[in-house]
Amino acid sequence: MGVQAIFDHAVTLTLAILCLSFLVTVYRIIKGPTLPDRILGLDMLVAIAIGFIAVIGIKTGYTLYIDVAIALGLVGFLATVAFARFVLSRGKTEDDILTEVRQAATDARKAAKAKAKADARAATKTRPASGKTGAATGKGSQP
Amino acid sequence: MNEIVTLVSAAFLLIGSLFALVASVGLLRLPDLYTRMHAASKAGTMGACLMLIALAVHSGDVGTVSRALAGVVFFLLTAPVSSHLLAKAAYSVGYRLHKSSVRDEMAPEVEK
Amino acid sequence: MSLFLVNVLLALAWSAVTGSFTFLNFAFGFVLAIFALSLIREQVGSVGYFSRAWRVISLFLLFVYELVLSAWRVAVLVLSPRMEIKPGIIAYPLKVDRDFEITILANLITLTPGTLSVDVSDDRRILYVHAIDASDPDATRRDIADGFERKIMEAFR
Incomplete structure (x- = not known):
């Protein structure tokens, strides 16, 4: 046993x-x-x-x-x-994906900044003409 | 005779499980994918095969022994194929060797 | 290959004549058939059959030996407290050229100590091998050429 x-x-x-x-x-x-x-x-x-x-x-x-x-x-x-x-x-490797995502994020941030700047410029241009509503749309379109 | 068979089966079981443990420790300690593949494809296969052989030795009837041996042969045939496929896919996608690697004679081939 | 069939048929005949189809009896019949074929090897031209069978068996034995050795070496490497490894990829020029032989060689290389086949070049001339110790590539190439490749060429040509 x-x-x-x-x-x-x-x-x-x-x-x-x-x-x-x-x-x-x-x-x-x-x-x-x-x-x-x-x-x-x-x-x-x-x-x-x-x-x-x-x-x-x-x-x-x-x-x-x-x-x-x-x-x-x-x-x-x-x-x-x-x-x-x-x-x-x-x-693609994980590193590739990370760089791609970072690149996309930087691009998006840049685009958003440029868009905000353009909107602000448009808002200052339109404000004297249409007063309060122009400023409101400018603020609303900001991301 | 019966006792010797039982002891041999127990020895195969223990050795096989130790090889499986060694393979997983190698998976943990080795630096990069390709060296880890060495541990998994050799020690891991060896461990599983030894435990199947232990089952064959312990049961002792023809049907079980032949099925266990078929399983062992099958495992020995497929393990290198799958690790080869994984290594090839990983290398061609661009997972690089660890920085302790001393040479890479495949690099010019891929850049071509 | 047809001689192998004859061998199996003779073993089956032995099992039928003795009336028991157990595994042991069949194996005994197989051995008897090998003996019978070796008696008439000059007449049926089975000299090559025996030497080839012996070479295939010796390739298999070499393979089992190398598998045990490689698992042992991996175990020693993994359990040593300070791992000092110099891994790398080595290009190995192939002498065998048939798909079947390249497959066997690549599989055997993967299951042997310290080497792992990664890729075959498109023209089937070069096998890329990942070695866990690539500090001396010429020695690794020589080991493969003198070990498995020679045995494969002996067994299948």
């Missing part, structure tokens, strides 16, 4: 180690600076999940779990391939 006790302890220890590695990988997925890092983390999660399924299959004695593991491996592979296609078709 000693062997069986050792085996039970080994299964428990394996589950604990797998949980630890699962948590570490999830931390990388949450923190991961770029999208490919997160995809790699998800790929790794699939491998760890297959490990979990194998351990649970041994623990419960249902060998049907191995079909689940194979199917999960297939789905994980297809998911990674699809994500790689997505990275390729998006065609």
Whole structure:
């Protein structure tokens, strides 16, 4: 019976180690600076999940779990391939997107400033003629 | 005989889970995407395969063993393909190597 | 390939004659069929079959050995307290030219110590390999050429 006790302890220890590695990988997925890092983390999660399924299959004695593991491996592979296609078709890195967004924000600010200036000029021009209403429209059109 | 099989299965389980742990620690510690890919595609695959083999050894009947081996072969075939696709996509989109990299002989090819 | 079929058919015949289709009996029949084919290797021209089978098996054994070694090396690298790595991408000139062989070589390179195939150039001459230690690219190129590429060319040509 000693062997069986050792085996039970080994299964428990394996589950604990797998949980630890699962948590570490999830931390990388949450923190991961770029999208490919997160995809790699998800790929790794699939491998760890297959490990979990194998351990649970041994623990419960249902060998049907191995079909689940194979199917999960297939789905994980297809998911990674699809994500790689997505990275390729998006065609830019996080840095590119950041610079683009910053550029767009600067442009928008500049445009708004120019528009405000033009509106103000128009308002000062129209104020003597139409009085209060011209100033009100000038204020209203300001972003 | 039965006891030896049980012990071997337990050893495979422990070693496989340790490799999975090593792979995830590598994912955490290594500096950039490409070096992390080394950890995930080698140690991670190895860990999952070892645990499937442990299941095969433990069950011992033909159907389960053949299905487990099919799973192992399938995993060994797909893991390099997916990591290769990801590396290729990431490089061609423009994710650069970490600054500790010493050479990049692919750079002139992409700029062309 | 047809000889492999004959081999399987002989093993099936053995299972049918002995009347038990268990895995062990089939494997025994397979071994018996290999023995029978090796007896008449001069007549049916199966000399190449045996040497090729041996080369494929030795490629597989090399692959398993390198996979274990590479997982071990990654483990040592990751668990060492100060990681001093010099990663980089190396261009490897391919000698094999068929799609099938390039695929196998790229897959094997990914699962071996310290290297990861990233891309193949459009003219299929150059394989770009990411190495975790690229301080000596010539040694890496030599390792691939003397290890897997030679074995692949032996096994499939």
